[in-house]
Amino acid sequence: NEKQTLFERIGESELHLLIERFYTHVQKHPDISDLFPEDMSETIRKQKQFLTQFSGGPDDYTMEHGHPMLRMRHMPFHIGEKEADAWLSCMHEALLESAIDIGTQQELYARLSHTAKHMINHQSDDR
Ligand code: HEM
Numbered sequence: 706n707e708k709q710t711l712f713e714r715i716g717e718s719e720l721h722l723l724i725e726r727f728y729t730h731v732q733k734h735p736d737i738s739d740l741f742p743e744d745m746s747e748t749i750r751k752q753k754q755f756l757t758q759f760s761g762g763p764d765d766y767t768m769e770h771g772h773p774m775l776r777m778r779h780m781p782f783h784i785g786e787k788e789a790d791a792w793l794s795c796m797h798e799a800l801l802e803s804a805i806d807i808g809t810q811q812e813l814y815a816r817l818s819h820t821a822k823h824m825i826n827h828q829s830d831d832r
Contacts, residue, residue, distance in 0.1 A: 710761025711816075714809045720760065723803050724752050730795035737791045740782050759820075760813065776823060785827040793821050 712720065728745050732738055741748060754765035755773060766773055782788075796817055800810045 711809060711813055712757060712760040712762035715760060715805055715813070717757070717762070719803060719805060720756060720762075721753055723799050723805070724749060724756060726799040726802050727795055728752075730798050731792070734791050734795055737788050737795075740788070759816070775820070776826070779824045780826055783827050784824050786825060789821045789825050792824075793818055 728749050731741060754769060758764045758766050800814060
């Protein structure tokens with residue numbers, strides 16, 4: 706049903722699993738693992754809140770933390786094209802491992818690609 710939100714189509718438990726798998730990949734990715742704390746439990750908790758509201762579910766993130774201001778919250782970290790690509794590849798892997806239907810995966814991935822590109826705060830990336 707196209708009137709359903711992404712959150713309704715994915716379901717909370719599958720969304721949570723997706724995020725847990727995603728951070729397992731992040732933790733192993735040579736281009737971004739060093740940016741994250743060793744204990745990712747708080748990172749995971751906040752990302753569950755954020756992606757819940759991002760996908761059309763309840764505003765869990767804003768209720769606790771206020772306006773997301775995501776780009777600003779990422780300014781302390783060096784994010785070039787390489788880091789954005791790494792983030793997205795971890796998400797792609799986690800989506801492939803999920804039980805989410807392919808159309809919904811593609812829709813979520815497209816929206817996340819857009820947001821990931823928006824997080825880039827270092828343009829001159831020597832690679
Ligand atoms: C926080 C990296 C893209 C959502 C963080 C943190 C890092 C990071 C290092 C801090 C983690 C912590 O201290 O616990 C990156 C990199 C990205 C990226 C390298 C590549 C483009 C995204 C995208 C989204 C997102 C696309 C959302 C769709 C968040 C949220 C937080 C966060 C909600 C928690 C903010 C808070 O402290 O309240 N990210 N991120 N990030 N990121 Fe990203």
